[in-house]
Amino acid sequence: MGGLDPSALPDRSLPAHPPATARAASRVGGLERRLVRRVLEARGGLPFELELWNGERFGAPPESAVARVVLRDRATLLALAVNPQGAFGDAYARGRLDVQGDLVRLLELAFRARPREVGPAWAVGRLASRWLRPNTLRGSRANIWRHYDLGNDFYRLWLDENLVYTCAYFPTPEASLEAAQIAKLEHVCRKLRLRPGERVLEVGCGWGALAIHMALRWGARVRAFNISREQVAWARERAKELGLVGRVEFVEDDYRNASGRYDAFVSVGMLEHVGPSHYPELGHVIQRCLGPDGRGFLHSIGRDRALPFHPWIERNVFPGAYAPTLSEMLQILEPHDLVALDAENLRLHYARTLEHWLARFERHTEEVTRRFGEEFARMWRLYLAGSVAAFRTGSLQLFQVLFARTATNEIPWTRADLYAER
């Protein structure tokens, strides 16, 4: 990987590149050099340059480095040495650490080099999350408001025109984000084999794009739940503009309070916020609300193995969130008269979606900074860049699961219809 292996070198001889800037007036001392060594070891083999506050440089030579990580002070070096995974995000957001070069590529290489087992910081983070940011009725509101009620204007800067804040479906990788989000809405409706007039329960409806699409294009009658006040207000406005009053109802309430009987159940991008300890409650909602020939659909960020989100993401971006393995998702269904018909992993589509979001976000960095401050803008950029990297490397997955009542034979014969021209 072109990285210098510092462990092979005696402590005092850790070589710095020749000082490249005027700032490098003096070389750092022995303690700092030990800390640098530790940081490079923790990221063993990653081809990046590490530049200190005095301009001194370590690590991979510039010609083979994918990026240069610049540390602004000794405290950041110390924090990185002590907690290499945990300190990076905070230091980046606060501007104490900068990345010059390809941030996504650097994170991608870091994810690829990640150990299969995670350290105790993750376990502690997970426990802290359960206690500090629980997904109870009240806790969920706090967690959701924190992320989704940043203001619709913020999301309008970098999402597609319909404000779809979940993985798109790109028929080809070259499709535009707008087209891919509409293709995703279609993909979901096709998988559900929606029929005109059917009653749909949606839980976690975001800004309402899917509910509106189902009503407008497929003739469904949709009841959609969401606890984000800003999103519900927007969605109601949109439905009114489109003349869908009476065909789409947006309910500002928790999914656990849903009632009635429906022909279809759908949840796109809410499961991440439910938390595995509350999966049984979600299972009961589906069991209670789905009719005898009903079909259901779950779409969620997932994992190849049971692991918490990166603690920095869980703390700063998605409080209380958890991405399940596919087997954990299925355990929502298996206690009930429900069975999976079809599961699809679309992780590369989420990587592509996030590339679009990141590029759009970058074009609006100034405005975001002006409105929310620099720390927020940097945090958000790191979150988007890290998510691209996570989906590219398989650290995160995207699962779509179609299911039905176990006993019904009103199920599709094959999946060929999903791919037929219309």
Add this chain to the structure above:
Amino acid sequence: MGGLDPSALPDRSLPAHPPATARAASRVGGLERRLVRRVLEARGGLPFELELWNGERFGAPPESAVARVVLRDRATLLALAVNPQGAFGDAYARGRLDVQGDLVRLLELAFRARPREVGPAWAVGRLASRWLRPNTLRGSRANIWRHYDLGNDFYRLWLDENLVYTCAYFPTPEASLEAAQIAKLEHVCRKLRLRPGERVLEVGCGWGALAIHMALRWGARVRAFNISREQVAWARERAKELGLVGRVEFVEDDYRNASGRYDAFVSVGMLEHVGPSHYPELGHVIQRCLGPDGRGFLHSIGRDRALPFHPWIERNVFPGAYAPTLSEMLQILEPHDLVALDAENLRLHYARTLEHWLARFERHTEEVTRRFGEEFARMWRLYLAGSVAAFRTGSLQLFQVLFARTATNEIPWTRADLYAER
């Protein structure tokens, strides 16, 4: 459902239909009538007629009954009353119980009426299976020989010409069994995105149809494991006839002994015989043998919830077998660098496959009876008919899971290619 509800009637007044045959010389006594009532209660609401050895008839009237269940003696009535689920199979196989009318439909209604929880007999059966018919290296041989080494000639009577003894894939329900089995082989190869020259490890290869198809039609080099001596001998002969020596190797050995590195892993219809306590061993085989860009495929009979096979089936037909839920299947992969890309439930295709097998079997009943005896023939018919019913009612599922190495991006962009014309 048209069934007579005997629980509403006082014991002595349980009405029999007018004796319909000359055999009904005398009416049965009070004890037998209590036992009849118990049998009818246990199958509460099922529209069948129950005829006793003396010709007396109970239950649904002939015009609304889907079938007439005829008991040949008091011992069978007693056994059914004591253990309604467990005694039926043995009594049917031994000819002490007969079904006149639509056997499949009767079983289908029985499955639909099954309680969600199973009785203690099932739990005992499961434990007995673990102890008496374990899937250790030695135990697996005994279990597999018992079912698959009945003689190739037996299976040739009612399978397709390529002896594919797993769920077919019917592009339309009207496709012939022959066409549907070839379509299944194609569906598997397409899902695996096989490329010419790739090395494939198959475990549990049956009579070799898939291995041969992959080599002949897709240019793969296949190593296929099986512990059924009869099947391996047949497969080797077929490969030789087709000039595939050197491109397909059939190994008479346990899947646990597989070694080497492969581009693809495939297992169609073996998992049922592995048993959940041995899933970790299968997971290790895949982890050890699959290359960094490898794809894998698991195809198995499954369940909507974690339950043993019907004890009669497990004891008489598939010793040691277990059908997992989809989440149990995925737990083979999740401890490793493996992740599901695609899962498909084809249970109605297995119902259709079994309808074909049952019809062909019925055409050869005389020959089977001559060679294996009447009890075997009746047992086999009940197994096939019960399996049609189980897949029609969702009591059994059929899961196909495609997976890949977590870190590889050499994965299909969408599934549209599976459904494209070629």
